[in-house]
Amino acid sequence: MKKILKWFVYGFLMILLSGFIFYLYAYFSTQSRLAHVYNIDTPPFVLQTDSAILAEGSRLMTVKGCRDCHGEDLGGKLWLNDPMLGLIVTPNLTNGKGGLENYSTHDWLVALKHGLSKKRTPLLIMPSNEFSMLTEKDLNALIAYGKQLEPVDRELPKSSIGFLGYLLTSLDAIPMIPAEKVDHSRQLTKFVEQEVTVEFGQYLSVACEGCHRKTMKGGSPVAPGFPPVADISASGNVGTWTEAEFIRTLRTGKTPEGKMLKQEEMPWTITQHYTDVELKALYLYLKSL
Numbered sequence: 001m002k003k004i005l006k007w008f009v010y011g012f013l014m015i016l017l018s019g020f021i022f023y024l025y026a027y028f029s030t031q032s033r034l035a036h037v038y039n040i041d042t043p044p045f046v047l048q049t050d051s052a053i054l055a056e057g058s059r060l061m062t063v064k065g066c067r068d069c070h071g072e073d074l075g076g077k078l079w080l081n082d083p084m085l086g087l088i089v090t091p092n093l094t095n096g097k098g099g100l101e102n103y104s105t106h107d108w109l110v111a112l113k114h115g116l117s118k119k120r121t122p123l124l125i126m127p128s129n130e131f132s133m134l135t136e137k138d139l140n141a142l143i144a145y146g147k148q149l150e151p152v153d154r155e156l157p158k159s160s161i162g163f164l165g166y167l168l169t170s171l172d173a174i175p176m177i178p179a180e181k182v183d184h185s186r187q188l189t190k191f192v193e194q195e196v197t198v199e200f201g202q203y204l205s206v207a208c209e210g211c212h213r214k215t216m217k218g219g220s221p222v223a224p225g226f227p228p229v230a231d232i233s234a235s236g237n238v239g240t241w242t243e244a245e246f247i248r249t250l251r252t253g254k255t256p257e258g259k260m261l262k263q264e265e266m267p268w269t270i271t272q273h274y275t276d277v278e279l280k281a282l283y284l285y286l287k288s289l
């Protein structure tokens, strides 16, 4: 009896010890990934701006999800505040109090196209692996608009990763360090014509890839507690919908089958701002798969 108890205690201590060692590994490996300084070589970016470009930049801030994360006024917010996962703060992108200081066009480009800070270390969470696929024209519009934002005075705390955040990051179960998924040597495409074409649809579908995968066939949930991701290629429900039904779904969140999509799982409050041309192009692309 005593012997069994002894082995039980040993076993328990071993489990605790290996858990602790794994945590140490997760902590230090993540810290070292976050401290990595990327040596990137991005050619200078000549910023163009006029009122049409600024209007497009403002629209892109909505449809590319910037306002969703950085707040409606782009003044930043506590994006995630979870004792286990951590505190993730989106910075104030304006030049008000607590905002970006001495932030050049090049710094904007490095953040969006490479997912890196001014110091060239990885930014947390921001999906730059998607933004790095944007055209020069779209990046130009976003940066031009970003640089002239109405100042917002908002001082926010610094982000800090929690216990579970470190474990999930080291298991690559959450997209904590998107810079690692960026092809840093990729050259920018000038622009893609905004027309109802498969090409334009494919360009827009990069925004769906993070969840629906490159194939658009969906799969397992993107994070614990979320539903499986639907197949939106021609082999899924979308294949049976008319263009009008597709557009209505992405504008209202209600599918032709009568299902109400939750905006925190499937961000239709973002796609509702897409233009008709954008939604038609996406439909064309998805049906072609």
Ligand code: HEC
Residues within 6 Å of the ligand: 060, 061, 064, 065, 066, 067, 068, 069, 070, 079, 088, 089, 090, 091, 093, 100, 108, 111, 112, 116, 117, 118, 122, 123, 124, 125, 126, 127, 131, 142, 146, 159
């Ligand atoms: C999923 C949420 C999310 C989305 C979407 C997002 N961001 Fe971010 N962004 C963040 C977070 C979080 C940080 C801070 C990362 C850090 O502190 O390491 C950040 C950082 C930045 C920075 C760098 C600031 C700095 O201090 O270097 C800029 C610039 C920026 N975002 C602009 C944008 C723009 C423009 C868009 C839309 C095209 C956008 N973000 C979309 C979450 C997001």
Ligand code: HEC
Residues within 6 Å of the ligand: 204, 205, 207, 208, 209, 210, 211, 212, 222, 226, 227, 228, 229, 230, 231, 232, 236, 237, 238, 249, 255, 259, 261, 262, 265, 266, 267, 271, 282
């Ligand atoms: C943050 C993750 C996420 C992103 C980004 C995302 N989706 Fe979804 N989408 C989902 C999930 C999860 C479901 C399934 C929801 C459910 O079953 O309730 C879904 C469902 C759908 C549906 C309904 C499919 C059906 O059969 O009912 C359509 C259509 C759709 N998404 C289109 C898109 C398009 C187009 C984009 C890009 C512009 C996109 N989604 C971006 C997560 C996402």
